Amino acid sequence: MSLVAVALAGTLLAACGGDDDDDSSAQTTVTTSPPGVTVDMVGTDGSPVGRVTFVETGSHLAVEARFTNLPPGIHGFHVHAVGKCDQGSPAFTSAGGHMVLGEQVHPAHAGDQPVLLVLADRTAELRFTTDRYKLSDLRVPDGRAVIVHANADNYANVPTRYVREPDATTKATGDAGDRIACGVVAGAATGTTTPSGGVTTTTSPAGATTTTARAATTTTRQGVTTTARAAGTLDCQPVAFTPNSEDAASSIRATGLTCAEAEAFVRIAGRQTSSGGPAQLDVEGYRCVRVRSVQDPLPQAFYECTSGTRKVTFTRS
Numbered sequence: 001m002s003l004v005a006v007a008l009a010g011t012l013l014a015a016c017g018g019d020d021d022d023d024s025s026a027q028t029t030v031t032t033s034p035p036g037v038t039v040d041m042v043g044t045d046g047s048p049v050g051r052v053t054f055v056e057t058g059s060h061l062a063v064e065a066r067f068t069n070l071p072p073g074i075h076g077f078h079v080h081a082v083g084k085c086d087q088g089s090p091a092f093t094s095a096g097g098h099m100v101l102g103e104q105v106h107p108a109h110a111g112d113q114p115v116l117l118v119l120a121d122r123t124a125e126l127r128f129t130t131d132r133y134k135l136s137d138l139r140v141p142d143g144r145a146v147i148v149h150a151n152a153d154n155y156a157n158v159p160t161r162y163v164r165e166p167d168a169t170t171k172a173t174g175d176a177g178d179r180i181a182c183g184v185v186a187g188a189a190t191g192t193t194t195p196s197g198g199v200t201t202t203t204s205p206a207g208a209t210t211t212t213a214r215a216a217t218t219t220t221r222q223g224v225t226t227t228a229r230a231a232g233t234l235d236c237q238p239v240a241f242t243p244n245s246e247d248a249a250s251s252i253r254a255t256g257l258t259c260a261e262a263e264a265f266v267r268i269a270g271r272q273t274s275s276g277g278p279a280q281l282d283v284e285g286y287r288c289v290r291v292r293s294v295q296d297p298l299p300q301a302f303y304e305c306t307s308g309t310r311k312v313t314f315t316r317s
């Protein structure tokens with residue numbers, strides 16, 4: 001569950017000098033550690049089942065996965081939106097839908113990846129490179145989750161001779177089924193400070209994100225605490241919501257409240273949306289209207305919800 005800087009060392013040998021007698025100039029060794037993260041994977045009973053590493057190689061990420069004790073066969077293998085691997089039934093739905101950067105549908109989600117082939121001896125190894133996301137996309141404040149599914153991922157490739165077209169679930173999930181292994185990519189781990197008043201400033205090492213929420217001041221007078229937030233806009237991460245855990249708001253913008261509050265809001269409002277979505281949502285204290293609806297190729301709905309200076313806009317995809 002920990003975020004560990006991967007110490008896959010690149011070794012640079014700088015041979016010096018010629019055939020002279022100066023022993024001290026024989027060679028110089030410089031060791032560097034490419035930025036990366038290591039993710040420990042667990043099964044539905046919490047037992048370790050493997051490890052996945054993500055290491056920056058040039059402009060791409062090299063992904064290496066090793067597993068033991070998984071059911072033989074082909075399994076969907078994705079990065080999911082939220083760094084939470086809660087047990088439960090069904091397991092690991094806390095990880096939300098596939099990681100989406102911008103507006104994407106399966107199999108073009110940023111978190112969509114090659115499937116995992118588990119051998120008869122229940123082990124699996126997979127190496128690939130991806131340019132669909134960067135370390136900074138993994139090291140967001142809420143983290144991400146790596147998920148192995150029970151079934152294969154059909155990448156929404158359902159031939160039209162069988163059905164008119166793949167339905168929304170297929171296009172969102174690839175029908176990869178239950179989640180049988182999960183590992184947390186921890187959020188940005190260093191230099192996080194949370195002063196009073198809800199100001200969150202996160203500074204991260206190279207390759208990670210920097211997120212700065214707007215300023216806030218908290219005053220307490222005669223036992224009444226007032227938090228005044230300065231105006232500002234936050235582009236928050238996608239958030240998955242029930243009842244279909246693969247459903248996700250592809251992005252959230254918020255003013256007057258934190259990303260965590262915006263995500264909590266979307267978890268409520270999102271439940272009422274479906275496909276193109278209704279014209280209005282009913283969330284106590286808010287006025288929510290659909291401002292746009294598109295079919296590209298899945299239905300998407302864009303909502304604006306306001307309550308005084310508090311405003312959440314989100315895309316239901």
Ligand SMILES: [Cu+2]
Pocket residue numbers: 076077078079080098147149176
């Ligand atoms: Cu998945």
